[in-house]
Amino acid sequence: MKILIADDDKVVHEALGIYLRAEGFEPVNVYDGNAAIEALTPDIALCVLDIMMPGKSGIEVCKEIRKTSHLPIIMLTAKGEEVDRIIGLELGADDYIVKPFSPREVVARIKAVLRRTQEQQESDNSALVFNGLTIDLKSYTVTLRGEPVVCTPKEIEILHMLASNPGQVFTREQLLNRVWGYDFAGETRTVDTHIKRIRAKLDSEGLGWSIKTIYGVGYKFEVE
Amino acid sequence: MKILIADDDKVVHEALGIYLRAEGFEPVNVYDGNAAIEALTPDIALCVLDIMMPGKSGIEVCKEIRKTSHLPIIMLTAKGEEVDRIIGLELGADDYIVKPFSPREVVARIKAVLRRTQEQQESDNSALVFNGLTIDLKSYTVTLRGEPVVCTPKEIEILHMLASNPGQVFTREQLLNRVWGYDFAGETRTVDTHIKRIRAKLDSEGLGWSIKTIYGVGYKFEVE
DNA sequence: CCTTACTGTGAACAAATGGTGAAAACACAG
DNA sequence: CTGTGTTTTCACCATTTGTTCACAGTAAGG
Incomplete structure (x- = not known):
């Protein structure tokens, strides 16, 4: 180099x-x-x-x-x-x-x-790929077991942020800052609602990964 | 920030x-x-x-x-x-x-x-590792002999603080200041309860480390 | 020993946090 | 302007976590 x-x-x-x-x-x-x-x-x-x-x-x-x-x-x-x-x-x-x-x-x-x-x-670049799940921020698409999943922009952005650092816990504030931008003034509980919907859309049964709640801290994308 | x-x-x-x-x-x-x-x-x-x-x-x-x-x-x-x-x-x-x-x-x-x-x-952040014990503040996980241990945020934070300076004694006040924040008003005995629970979860039998009480002073994480 | 001060412990209680559904606010295309 | 889909807020409840306290147990120092 x-x-x-x-x-x-x-x-x-x-x-x-x-x-x-x-x-x-x-x-x-x-x-x-x-x-x-x-x-x-x-x-x-x-x-x-x-x-x-x-x-x-x-x-x-x-x-x-x-x-x-x-x-x-x-x-x-x-x-x-x-x-x-x-x-x-x-x-x-x-x-x-x-x-x-x-x-x-x-x-x-x-x-x-x-x-x-x-x-x-x-x-910034490539799509994230996990067992049965792909997240492509470039085309804003998510697929689960090969089937496309319809996600809203916020949902994809949150999912992408969590999944690009598997294992790392993000606080609600960190998510708000990165996904919404530093000037967002609203409630941190907004994040909860989006997480709920992501979970509802992404049934990860048996795929070896999931979105975990760390009580008192935040959320993380965990891979076995 | x-x-x-x-x-x-x-x-x-x-x-x-x-x-x-x-x-x-x-x-x-x-x-x-x-x-x-x-x-x-x-x-x-x-x-x-x-x-x-x-x-x-x-x-x-x-x-x-x-x-x-x-x-x-x-x-x-x-x-x-x-x-x-x-x-x-x-x-x-x-x-x-x-x-x-x-x-x-x-x-x-x-x-x-x-x-x-x-x-x-x-x-530094990369997990603390001792014989049979890992403490990772980034993912808020603790493992003992390879098995994950479910810990609450306070427990992990206390354990992490003690374990990042092995041998150093921390008074209950220092622990309160760092883990709870300078404005915490409660009893110092609260720390005792958390230490008790950490000890209950972390059976260190034969692993060469332990949480020691220093009579009249506080606690330390000791490695042989 | 005996006293004193400190620590360990369990259980009850208090506080904080997270999940959820529904409704309100908003954004945008037609 | 209207209708549709998205985002945000809010209030409720269930659950987890944190705190306190009384009492038993233990170390230190005479």
Whole structure:
């Protein structure tokens, strides 16, 4: 996996290079902002941008990238560049690291950011499939034992959220926030009603999964 | 997501409130240290503490919190209080911000700290595992010798708190504060009853761990 | 031993939570 | 505007969970 490192300090490249290769990454080293932009082939998985660089600053590069892609970006800032730090995040960087840093820290953050962004992509995409049940958020369809089940949008969204993290308990508030949006003002008991209807439509008898209530906490989709 | 803001300056509350709400956070405003401690219910996700406050200083509040929890804390310090800055971080605060600050900066830092700590927790969150016992707070399940054990939320939370710090003694008050929330008014003996029930459900015979009573102090989860 | 303070326990009681059905409010297409 | 399907709210009841309390049991320290 290729990681683009843009920094004018050779020491940074050397230090990160050792640790990145040890973790199976393939560092691509550039020394200024313009080179960074040129080096951005589609096989780059993530890029680390120093803010202070000759040519184009890290901030400019970050802006440039964000115009066309969601490529994960980690900013490097020297101590004292407080302002830049914030700007970096506002520009859409995924993380920032303050110099001086330990190479291990950087690698840990890189892995964390990659994990995050990969998870996001996975959760957006494909249909969920369980024993006798499929949930496809793209076409808003649910099938049970091969037969299509007519579900309302809210029902599908709740089911999808629960089923994309089997075993994990979601509180009613978490469900409201994710499915309804943060500005929903209503009762948490609304969730109960939807769960009831989902259960009524989805007879999971003998299929090895079910929607469980965790008393005092919330609901979870459980697979045996 | 609730953010506790403890500062004696009303202007700070107003400024941060606007930006926090815009980002979907729910600010909880208190004006002195004692109020901060009282307001610390378990649904607070992070707290911002001014160092100079009437009643209890931010430093004292921070110390108090750190006795029983890893709640993310951001300290606010007036310019020139360099010493406090260091003390703040030594006390276990997660970040510090020097006044005067821009509200945007504070919000950016809050998000950064939350992301960091959430990631940590995710890696911690993976179930606690002991010989023959697993405790998974994410799915609210406990298993003993492979068999699931039905536990109530309070039972799991107490067990989890004890088991995440094996060997450390927790007083009944500390357990009440963390599991019930700082505003719980009832008897400390309530804890005894829950411990009794946990013990009844978790027969640890020959598994090398147990919940021990420390006479006159509290309880601990002990591993041989 | 003996006293004292603390803890374990069971049962009664109180509180909180969840399931449900029906009705009201709402959204949207015709 | 009307009718249909969806979403939300609400009140009821059943159930689970949490709390308290009195009393018995046990450790600590003289």
